[in-house]
Amino acid sequence: MSTSPKVKSAAVAAKLKKQPKKMRLEPSRLVEAPKGTPGPYKLPKNQMFQDHRKFGFSNIMLVLVIAFLFMPLFVVVTYSFNASRGMRWTGFSLEWYYKLFFDSKELWRAFANSFVIAITSSIVATFLGSLSAIGIKWYKFKSRSYIQVVSFLPMVLPEVIIGISMLIFFTAVKIPLGMFSIFVAHTTFNLPFVFLLVSARLEEFDFSVIEAARDLGATERQTLMKVIVPSIMPGVMSGLLMAITMSLEDFVITFFVSGPGSTTLPLYVYSMIRYGVSPVINALSLVLILGIMLLALGFRRFLKTIAASS
Amino acid sequence: MNSHMQEKRGRRLGITYSAPMGLWLTFFFLVPLCIIILYSFLKKGLYGGVEWEFTLTAYRQMLNPNFMRVFLRTLWVAALSTVITITLALPCGYAMARSRHQVMWLALVIIPFWTNSLIRIYAWIAILSSEGFVNEALKALGVIGESLPLIYNQGAVITVLIYMYIPFAILPLFTTIDKFDFQLLEAARDLGASKPESIFKVLIPNIRSGIITAVIFTFIPIFGAYTVPLLVGGKDSYMIGNIIVDQVTKTRNWPLASAFSLVITVVSTIGVIWMMTSTASERARLKAPAQVVDANGGIS
Incomplete structure (x- = not known):
């Protein structure tokens, strides 16, 4: 999302004009060095502010917010073991799990649809998005800023807008609504995230390595496959993971572009909520939450990269 | 070569x-x-679709006082939820960035965030409805005799919106605060700033771009929210997103839906441009630290 140098320098100039501030500080302060340490001593980040209290305001807030985030999940999971349909506890039962696994054909068909779309759309999006990020960071060409803008807007526009514009588009060009249109829509909203994650990774990449590879006789293709691709792999993997979860999760956009026979899991859950809630949803919740937990655990290395992209 | x-x-x-x-x-x-x-500039077709005839009818229909009321309500709900969300998310991002267990906290924020949004909304219905968790629990404790009206109103919509979008605010705030040099805070304290002073005059100005990103990523999606007001809102909590969808699926007035969508798109684009220019100026500042520090005294 870099802008032209002109804009940047204008922004800096504006900043400088606003300068007269009340406080004047030295940019950084030296912490007292242990004896025998040469030069300025900087404590490792985590050890700074050693008086930082465990029960400070921000820590309490964090714990409360996490509790807020998990509370609904706990309620649903608890009631998945309830013998009766309602919210009054009548006894422990695994009935809803039995129903979920052995008596919910339609639900599993919807799940299969979701799965197929998530895998295909995230692979296509990861491939195209990574390629584009490499092209933009590696070379200079005129339409770069166009691609940067067009890849950013879909991330921030409300889903309703993207869904409706795609519905109108598919109708206008007479593409039938179904699995294919859902695949196209999901790839479209996944692309920008992959592009952003891989671009961020390339931001840290030292391009003089490429020159070194060239000087040592590597061809264009060898440079790409043996130097660039391995170093952006964490970005690519985070992008893929993000794309899969977003695709599995999406309801609003899919709602518009789906047709008969292409019900995805979120659409199925929606119809369950609207037309008669069955406690099978509670049981399904636990299964999905466990799945997400495994995913987050398996990819914990990438969580920080993913956080940086949202 | x-x-x-x-x-x-x-x-x-x-x-x-x-x-x-x-x-x-x-x-x-x-x-x-x-x-x-x-x-948005064409005439409505009889059964959905459009007729190729230029007209401003859609825009004239938009000025209908009923729609204006919904528009203002949407603006109000989005603004209020965003302010509460950011206020809650800021200390969280700060605590996470200072923590030794960053990955654990991130996982705890991301797990509910990745859980199917409809499941989460359904969970809130199960909690708030008249035979829901809260009402049943209060009745069992003998606090209330009759169910409280906790759902299908504005309060429920705002609560659930905050719930759905708070991770969108926490994550960028965490990322920006994580890059912040906490020694600056210490320096401010040493020079006599009180704790709130050091937070508001040193930390907040330095993480401005993160705050703006968080605002954009909460305000815009809430402004276009559709599912939450539909499922936990009542008659008085209809939002623009619901109007647009109704125009497409029920009234089949595609030009009007398009016109509304265009308004939201323009609002979002302005927000994005604002965000991009502020991020760019911050990046420029980071790239030329000496220059700015001289003039700026190392803060803001």
């Missing part, structure tokens, strides 16, 4: 690599947006 040829080749390769995504987004994102702009 001389440098001119190399540059030309590089440009060609860059375009080759980027073209597939560029074309994909042009066809499936930009063209649909342009169609919406076009449709």
Whole structure:
């Protein structure tokens, strides 16, 4: 999302004009060095502010917010073991799990649809998005800023807008609504995230390595496959993971572009909520939450990269 | 190979690599947006669709006081939820950035965030409804005799919206605060600033771009929210998103839906431009630290 140098320098100039501030500080302060340490001593980040209290305001807030985030999940999971349909506890039962696994054909068909779309759309999006990020960071060409803008807007526009514009588009060009249109829509909203994650990774990449590879006789293709691709792999993997979860999760956009026979899991859950809630949803919740937990655990290395992209 | 040829080749390769995504987004994102702009100036078809006749009817219909009321309500709900969300998310992002267990906290924020949004909304219905968790629990404790009206009203919509979008605020705030040099806070304290002073005059100005990103990523999606007001809202909590969807699926007034969508798109685009320019200015500042520190005294 870099802008032209002109804009940047204008922004800096504006900043400088606003300068007269009340406080004047030295940019950084030296912490007292242990004896025998040469030069300025900087404590490792985590050890700074050693008086930082465990029960400070921000820590309490964090714990409360996490509790807020998990509370609904706990309620649903608890009631998945309830013998009766309602919210009054009548006894422990695994009935809803039995129903979920052995008596919910339609639900599993919807799940299969979701799965197929998530895998295909995230692979296509990861491939195209990574390629584009490499092209933009590696070379200079005129339409770069166009691609940067067009890849950013879909991330921030409300889903309703993207869904409706795609519905109108598919109708206008007479593409039938179904699995294919859902695949196209999901790839479209996944692309920008992959592009952003891989671009961020390339931001840290030292391009003089490429020159070194060239000087040592590597061809264009060898440079790409043996130097660039391995170093952006964490970005690519985070992008893929993000794309899969977003695709599995999406309801609003899919709602518009789906047709008969292409019900995805979120659409199925929606119809369950609207037309008669069955406690099978509670049981399904636990299964999905466990799945997400495994995913987050398996990819914990990438969580920080993913956080940086949202 | 001389440098001119190399540059030309590089440009060609860059375009080759980027073209597939560029074309994909042009066809499936930009063209649909342009169609919406076009449709908003056309006449409504009898059974959905449009007739090719230029008219401003859609925009005239938008000025209907009922729609204006919903528009203002949407603006109000989005603004209020965003302010509460950011206020809650700021200390969280700060605590996470200072923590030794960053990955654990991130996982705890991301797990509910990745859980199917409809499941989460359903969970809130189960909690708030008249035979829901809260009411049943209060009745069992003998606090209330009759169920409290906790759902299908504005309060429920705002609570659930905050719930759904708080991770969108925490994550960028965490990322920005994580990059912040906490020694600056210590320096401020040493120079006599009180704790709130050091937070508001040193930390907040330095993480401005993160706050703006968080605001954009909460305000815009809430402004276009559809599912939450539909499922936990009542008659008084209809939002623009619901109007748009009704125009498409029920009234079949595609030009009006397009016109509303266009308004939201314009609002979002302005927000994005604001965010991009502020991020760019911050980056420029980071790249030329000496210059700014001299004039700025190392803060803000």
